[in-house]
Amino acid sequence: MKITRNEYSDMVKKASPNSPLAINCLWAFVVGGGICVLGELLYGFYRNMNFINSDARLMSSITLVGLSAFFTGLGWYGRLAKKAGAGTLVPITGFANAVVSPAMEFRSEGLITGVGAKMFIIAGPVIVYGVLASVVYGVVLYFILPNMR
Amino acid sequence: MRVIDLKKPVAITAWSCVGGKKEKEGPLAAGFDMLSSDDYFGQQSWEKAETAMQKYSLRSLIEKRKLNARDIDIALGGDLCNQITSTGFAYRDYMIPFGGMYGACSTMSLTMATAACLVSGGVVNNAVVGASSHFCTAERQFRTPLDYGGKRTPTAQWTVTGAANVFLEREGKGPFITKVCFGRIVDLGITDANNMGAAMAPAAVATLTEYFIHSGKRPREYDAVYTGDLGLVGSRLLKQMMEKEGFPLENHIDCGMVIFDNEKQNVPAGASGCGCSGCVLAADILPRMAAGHLKKILFMATGALLSTTTTMQKESIPSVAHLVEIVADKEDL
Amino acid sequence: MLIKAFVVGGLICVAGQLLIDLTKLTPARILVTFVVSGVVLSALGLWQPVVDFAGAGALVPIVGFGHTLAQGMERAIAKEGLTGIFSGGFTACAGGVGASLIFGFITSLLARPNSQS
Numbered sequence: 113m114k115i116t117r118n119e120y121s122d123m124v125k126k127a128s129p130n131s132p133l134a135i136n137c138l139w140a141f142v143v144g145g146g147i148c149v150l151g152e153l154l155y156g157f158y159r160n161m162n163f164i165n166s167d168a169r170l171m172s173s174i175t176l177v178g179l180s181a182f183f184t185g186l187g188w189y190g191r192l193a194k195k196a197g198a199g200t201l202v203p204i205t206g207f208a209n210a211v212v213s214p215a216m217e218f219r220s221e222g223l224i225t226g227v228g229a230k231m232f233i234i235a236g237p238v239i240v241y242g243v244l245a246s247v248v249y250g251v252v253l254y255f256i257l258p259n260m261r
Numbered sequence: 262m263r264v265i266d267l268k269k270p271v272a273i274t275a276w277s278c279v280g281g282k283k284e285k286e287g288p289l290a291a292g293f294d295m296l297s298s299d300d301y302f303g304q305q306s307w308e309k310a311e312t313a314m315q316k317y318s319l320r321s322l323i324e325k326r327k328l329n330a331r332d333i334d335i336a337l338g339g340d341l342c343n344q345i346t347s348t349g350f351a352y353r354d355y356m357i358p359f360g361g362m363y364g365a366c367s368t369m370s371l372t373m374a375t376a377a378c379l380v381s382g383g384v385v386n387n388a389v390v391g392a393s394s395h396f397c398t399a400e401r402q403f404r405t406p407l408d409y410g411g412k413r414t415p416t417a418q419w420t421v422t423g424a425a426n427v428f429l430e431r432e433g434k435g436p437f438i439t440k441v442c443f444g445r446i447v448d449l450g451i452t453d454a455n456n457m458g459a460a461m462a463p464a465a466v467a468t469l470t471e472y473f474i475h476s477g478k479r480p481r482e483y484d485a486v487y488t489g490d491l492g493l494v495g496s497r498l499l500k501q502m503m504e505k506e507g508f509p510l511e512n513h514i515d516c517g518m519v520i521f522d523n524e525k526q527n528v529p530a531g532a533s534g535c536g537c538s539g540c541v542l543a544a545d546i547l548p549r550m551a552a553g554h555l556k557k558i559l560f561m562a563t564g565a566l567l568s569t570t571t572t573m574q575k576e577s578i579p580s581v582a583h584l585v586e587i588v589a590d591k592e593d594l
Numbered sequence: 595m596l597i598k599a600f601v602v603g604g605l606i607c608v609a610g611q612l613l614i615d616l617t618k619l620t621p622a623r624i625l626v627t628f629v630v631s632g633v634v635l636s637a638l639g640l641w642q643p644v645v646d647f648a649g650a651g652a653l654v655p656i657v658g659f660g661h662t663l664a665q666g667m668e669r670a671i672a673k674e675g676l677t678g679i680f681s682g683g684f685t686a687c688a689g690g691v692g693a694s695l696i697f698g699f700i701t702s703l704l705a706r707p708n709s710q711s
Contacts, residue, residue, distance in 0.1 A: 130615075131615040133615050136614075136615055137608045137612065140607040140608050140610065141607060142604065144603055144607025144610075144655070145603045145651070146604075147603065148602070148604070148648075148650045148651045149599050149600045149650070151599070151649075151650030151654040152595060152599040155649065155650055169653060170689045170690075172650065173653075173654070174690070176654065177693040177697055181697035181698060181700070182697075182701075184705075185704060187710075190708070191710070194710075197610075198607045198609075198610030198614055199607045201610060201614075202606060202607045202610040202624075202625075202656055203603070203607070204654055204655075204658070204659065206656070207694060208693070208694045208697065208698075210625075211694035211698040212694070212698040212701050212702075213707075215698035215699060215701060215702035216701055216702045216707050217707050218702075219702045219703075219706075219707075231695065231698055237622055237625070238622075238625050238626055238656070239687065239691060241626045241629060241630055242626075242632075242659060242660055242663050242683070245629070245630045245633035245664075246683035247667075247680075247682075249664055250667045250670070250671055250678065250679035250682055250683075251679060253667065253668065253671050254675070254678070
């Protein structure tokens with residue numbers, strides 16, 4: 113072989129097509145924004161049903177999660193995500209999709225070793241590091257800030 | 262690495278292939294023995310589906326050649342599932358001595374080359390070789406659950422849902438396998454598991470270059486030089502590198518670029534998987550050789566020897582390519 | 595409010611898309627980055643103004659999940675003190691995670707994985 117790893121790395125970069133950035137961003141913007149609008153509409157709906165502010169927010173999140181699960185089950189969420197990219201990944205519906213899709217996928221390996229064990233295989237890190245970050249904040253709030261005053 | 266010149270050419274006397282929904286919509290559909298609109302092939306899981314697909318292909322081969330399974334001396338085959346279960350399970354209902362071989366997407370030419378040596382050397386009279394891949398078993402094993410929403414990168418290739426088998430015999434009217442060349446492992450440091458073509462192209466270059474140097478043959482002596490599944494990016498890189506090595510390829514065809522209509526079927530980077538090269542061989546190349554449209558070809562499938570574990574450990578991707586020379590008539594030897 | 599939610603939510607998703615396309619970060623890493631950023635931004639008091647401005651546009655993206663976690667931690671510590679450090683995060687995300695778990699389980703019973711083309 114008359115080629116070094118570095119030379120090859122450059123060749124690969126040139127030969128590989130880039131992502132169509134503008135189109136991808138447009139899709140992400142429209143779909144992601146659309147899901148947020150849906151969240152806002154649901155919030156208004158639950159407020160009208162006399163839920164208090166925080167409960168209305170929670171109910172609209174739960175409804176989005178439910179809708180995401182429904183459309184994931186039909187195979188539509190994945191299809192939309194092929195185009196929408198981060199537009200379907202970043203909203204809470206993407207989190208729900210990350211829980212529902214492995215649950216469905218590993219149903220063939222049983223309810224315990226499949227669904228139960230694999231359900232959080234993708235979303236797990238989000239929970240782990242989200243909670244850990246909040247714990248760090250908690251430590252700061254409880255131990256450090258009071259002593260600074 | 263050396264070129265093995267088979268003293269006694271090995272006849273390819275039958276071939277078969279089975280594919281799924283996307284393959285059914287592709288340009289080579291007419292060459293398949295069976296195509297299923299249901300990627301589950303009527304089964305309960307994707308793994309069972311892949312096994313069923315292999316069994317359909319095997320049954321079709323046995324029927325075509327009017328074989329009795331007991332007359333088959335050995336079967337060599339493999340797939341992409343962990344512990345190559347799709348293939349092993351497909352053979353559990355048959356009384357055929359079976360050896361599983363893992364070569365990732367190089368499996369088709371790996372098993373062909375190995376079996377050709379056995380048959381040519383008179384160790385066995387005949388052999389079945391085969392390979393399969395299934396989009397859904399590959400996705401769930403190597404990437405993410407099928408319904409997980411993710412965008413494919415522009416270099417990501419599409420795993421073919423397909424199983425192919427070829428029957429090799431000491432006697433027969435051909436086409437014939439005349440030379441084989443086992444490749445060495447090559448790794449030029451690619452770590453992106455979504456750019457397999459780039460990872461595998463250097464292995465293809467290594468095997469082809471060695472083959473041309475040691476056999477004294479030149480690319481233009483062949484009607485076509487087929488690679489397995491380099492796809493769009495890998496094919497580009499192969500051409501550039503072969504030019505540098507002094508063996509420019511003008512008649513290169515990548516199986517991963519012909520099994521689908523890349524534009525219409527929305528697979529811009531092309532196809533991949535063990536079943537890709539196998540199905541193109543059985544659905545397109547061998548029929549055309551039998552009909553006299555192709556006289557002499559090279560068939561070289563390439564494999565990326567990674568696992569999800571090595572990817573997570575940030576290893577680069579070692580690859581390999583195995584080559585067989587196939588000629589249509591004995592006069593062309 | 596709807597327009598504000600659309601624009602802010604959309605822009606956060608565009609930021610995610612840029613990270614996917616321009617960096618080597620995998621989607622899982624991007625989500626973790628967003629959640630942790632949400633906790634940090636909220637802790638610094640920078641996210642509540644965005645929520646007041648854009649409502650669901652700031653809450654529905656996964657950054658809002660981090661905001662919820664941080665707020666939950668504040669509440670838990672105010673109410674329970676030391677033990678709040680351990681329970682605050684999980685309590686705050688219980689609704690969203692619980693809903694995902696419940697609907698995920700139900701869906702796994704009702705639907706089979708779908709092949710793609």
